[in-house]
Amino acid sequence: MPSFESFYQQYPCSYNSPLNCDRPFQTAQQIKGAKFCLECGFPATLPQEAEIKGNQGTYQIASYVGVRGLGRLYSGIQLKDKQPVIIKEYLLPNRSFNESETQKRKETFKRVGGVSLADSRIQNFRLVETQEAIADEKGERCYLIIKGVESSQTLGKYLIEKGAMTSLDVREVLNQGLQTLQFLHTQKLRFPSNQTQLGVSHGNINLDSTLIKVENNQQFSIYFCDLAIWENLFIPPIITQPAPTKPEQDLESLGLLAFYLWVGRTTNFLTNRPLDPRDNQQWPDTDSHLKQFIYRLIGLETPFESAEAARQALLQLPKEDHAKNSVQSLAASQKIEKRLPMPLILLGILALLLVGGGIWYLLLGKNTDSPNQYLLWSKLVRNFSEVPNVPSGKFIYTGEKDSTWSYILTQPLDNSRLGDLLTRPKLDATAIFNYESVLSSNANNPIRSIEEVQASKKDFAITSLENNITSKFDKKQVAYDGLIVFVAFNKRDSNLANALGGQINIEQLRRIYTGKITNWQEISPKLPNLPVKPFAPTEPEAISKFQKIVLKNAPQDEALFAAKVIKLDTTKTQNQIRSETLEGRTTGIISFGIISKTWKQCTGYPLAIADGKNSAIQPLFQRRDRRSINPSDDLCQHDDYYVDVTTFKSYPLGYPIFVVYPKDSNRLPGGSTFAQMLTTRQGQCLLSKVGLVALQPLPDDINSYACKSVP
Numbered sequence: 001m002p003s004f005e006s007f008y009q010q011y012p013c014s015y016n017s018p019l020n021c022d023r024p025f026q027t028a029q030q031i032k033g034a035k036f037c038l039e040c041g042f043p044a045t046l047p048q049e050a051e052i053k054g055n056q057g058t059y060q061i062a063s064y065v066g067v068r069g070l071g072r073l074y075s076g077i078q079l080k081d082k083q084p085v086i087i088k089e090y091l092l093p094n095r096s097f098n099e100s101e102t103q104k105r106k107e108t109f110k111r112v113g114g115v116s117l118a119d120s121r122i123q124n125f126r127l128v129e130t131q132e133a134i135a136d137e138k139g140e141r142c143y144l145i146i147k148g149v150e151s152s153q154t155l156g157k158y159l160i161e162k163g164a165m166t167s168l169d170v171r172e173v174l175n176q177g178l179q180t181l182q183f184l185h186t187q188k189l190r191f192p193s194n195q196t197q198l199g200v201s202h203g204n205i206n207l208d209s210t211l212i213k214v215e216n217n218q219q220f221s222i223y224f225c226d227l228a229i230w231e232n233l234f235i236p237p238i239i240t241q242p243a244p245t246k247p248e249q250d251l252e253s254l255g256l257l258a259f260y261l262w263v264g265r266t267t268n269f270l271t272n273r274p275l276d277p278r279d280n281q282q283w284p285d286t287d288s289h290l291k292q293f294i295y296r297l298i299g300l301e302t303p304f305e306s307a308e309a310a311r312q313a314l315l316q317l318p319k320e321d322h323a324k325n326s327v328q329s330l331a332a333s334q335k336i337e338k339r340l341p342m343p344l345i346l347l348g349i350l351a352l353l354l355v356g357g358g359i360w361y362l363l364l365g366k367n368t369d370s371p372n373q374y375l376l377w378s379k380l381v382r383n384f385s386e387v388p389n390v391p392s393g394k395f396i397y398t399g400e401k402d403s404t405w406s407y408i409l410t411q412p413l414d415n416s417r418l419g420d421l422l423t424r425p426k427l428d429a430t431a432i433f434n435y436e437s438v439l440s441s442n443a444n445n446p447i448r449s450i451e452e453v454q455a456s457k458k459d460f461a462i463t464s465l466e467n468n469i470t471s472k473f474d475k476k477q478v479a480y481d482g483l484i485v486f487v488a489f490n491k492r493d494s495n496l497a498n499a500l501g502g503q504i505n506i507e508q509l510r511r512i513y514t515g516k517i518t519n520w521q522e523i524s525p526k527l528p529n530l531p532v533k534p535f536a537p538t539e540p541e542a543i544s545k546f547q548k549i550v551l552k553n554a555p556q557d558e559a560l561f562a563a564k565v566i567k568l569d570t571t572k573t574q575n576q577i578r579s580e581t582l583e584g585r586t587t588g589i590i591s592f593g594i595i596s597k598t599w600k601q602c603t604g605y606p607l608a609i610a611d612g613k614n615s616a617i618q619p620l621f622q623r624r625d626r627r628s629i630n631p632s633d634d635l636c637q638h639d640d641y642y643v644d645v646t647t648f649k650s651y652p653l654g655y656p657i658f659v660v661y662p663k664d665s666n667r668l669p670g671g672s673t674f675a676q677m678l679t680t681r682q683g684q685c686l687l688s689k690v691g692l693v694a695l696q697p698l699p700d701d702i703n704s705y706a707c708k709s710v711p
Contacts, residue, residue, distance in 0.1 A: 012412035156207035164264025203228025203245035255297030395670035460671030486604030497605035596691025
């Protein structure tokens with residue numbers, strides 16, 4: 001299935017993923033009766049106590065749970081008997097589906113949304129039981145009423161929380177999964193339309209469509225949900241529609257799922273691409289028989305004829321190599337025994353940091369504007385139209401595919417997107433600047449953009465990775481970028497942000513991200529007894545900067561980081577935090593991300609950062625009081641806080657963004673001209689609005705301007 005980032009392109013979501021974005025939920029929370037996200041117009045989440053009427057009863061929303069697959073989940077009840085249900089809401093937003101497509105898909109959904117045994121027998125084949133498929137006749141929504149599997153979670157969330165499964169557990173997942181597929185593929189099934197069919201393919205087996213229910217004795221059950229026959233109805237028509245699946249493809253998908261569970265992750269740390277089971281180095285070496293079986297299931301060797309044949313072969317597999325496992329378990333236990341308690345000096349440092357942070361707040365937290373604060377701003381060229389000597393021609397510039405620059409160019413601005421505004425910034429000139437990103441072959445050294453310029457394939461580059469800028473190039477700084485570290489934030493309850501005093505230091509981050517701190521109480525006894533769950537974003541540029549600033553590019557620390565930390569898109573990490581918070585759980589998640597993806601949200605609290613003996617620096621300021629934010633602030637009021645440019649220049653996780661161009665008089669000065677454009681008042685205003693930090697303080701009143709022609 002295509003990534004969610006390619007869905008719903010007609011909605012200008014800040015995160016490029018309206019379904020996973022938290023803004024529709026925030027809109028519904030803040031504005032009673034809101035139907036659409038205030039930012040992009042995507043359908044808002046349903047409010048509490050909203051009622052949905054179906055043929056078998058009326059259902060009431062209790063709370064929003066999160067996103068699974070192509071729909072949003074809510075807990076609810078059936079009003080007649082007060083029985084709990086899960087409501088999965090599917091969307092057909094009118095900018096992505098025309099009226100004819102919407103009607104056709106609604107009708108199909110009502111006919112095929114859910115399956116049961118044709119002879120009405122009740123048998124537990126670990127397929128999540130659907131109760132009713134409902135289509136909102138006048139709206140953009142459909143609902144699948146589901147009987148919830150108590151205390152269950154997706155295998156994707158389980159993998160994040162628990163890590164890799166043992167080979168024995170993977171065998172059990174396969175055993176139960178194949179038994180369910182045998183049922184699906186061979187039984188006579190009935191759809192809501194009363195149409196019967198002999199067997200159906202699941203077509204959508206993955207970590208998010210498979211639930212796990214763990215019992216007290218650590219035994220578990222696996223449940224399949226979200227069959228493709230109805231799930232795929234909600235893929236927008238602009239996306240290539242998946243072809244109907246066959247039973248053998250279900251076996252391949254189950255095999256790939258088992259591979260991910262055994263390895264403990266889904267992506268390659270070096271390339272950030274999906275793991276390839278053909279790469280022998282990615283496989284555990286504890287159970288060669290299981291590996292051979294999964295090879296056949298995936299189809300890398302002689303495939304099985306059916307789910308039944310595969311299950312029989314699985315049950316006859318020789319047992320795993322227990323001797324090797326025993327050695328590994330002994331080594332692990334010895335490692336745990338050798339773990340030393342946190343030195344007392346670290347507690348002293350933490351106390352000093354807390355005191356220092358308070359002094360910093362008292363002395364600097366109430367900064368007011370000085371008369372000369374905007375002197376540098378006043379000396380800038382006003383706008384693009386006043387930049388002189390703009391050369392004629394078409395210039396191709398570049399940056400890394402997942403860099404900050406690639407992201408901010410897609411952001412909505414002034415009824416357009418930043419990339420569109422910068423394509424022809426000076427309308428009375430013939431200079432056109434087109435951006436083409438490049439993908440680095442090495443996620444830990446993402447500097448291919450510079451190589452493209454050096455080879456004359458591109459005219460200039462925009463990057464923060466200045467280490468490989470040789471004397472053959474000139475560079476001009478055009479803005480600041482940086483990383484924000486965040487933990488769970490919930491203003492109503494006690495949380496990590498409060499317990500940490502709103503801050504953390506570089507050394508603590510290094511120890512967390514190399515696996516040397518695994519419980520928050522190892523930082524301070526006053527912190528909750530809670531496992532630390534470190535995440536990292538997927539952008540190679542962010543990873544590179546974190547390794548340089550926090551890990552000091554130490555090879556051993558980088559290796560531990562790669563082995564112990566899961567990389568996950570920032571939005572998905574925030575959704576994970578929100579999901580755990582909404583479920584009433586205290587979460588130990590900590591993550592980091594680039595400013596433009598992290599600062600205008602309120603799921604995670606951005607921690608102030610201390611470096612060495614210096615006081616912690618919080619670059620985000622509360623606008624009303626002109627002070628740095630603290631955990632008591634309501635971060636959901638996005639317009640009430642901003643990045644303070646003066647403070648940011650001392651922020652330990654900040655760094656400059658450069659335009660890099662060759663020192664070659666035979667090539668047109670496209671790069672230097674573009675840099676001039678970006679450092680006008682207009683350019684600085686535009687960059688600050690999409691999440692970069694300007695080179696100098698900007699007057700407050702420009703926030704009300706459109707940035708098209710800043711005076």
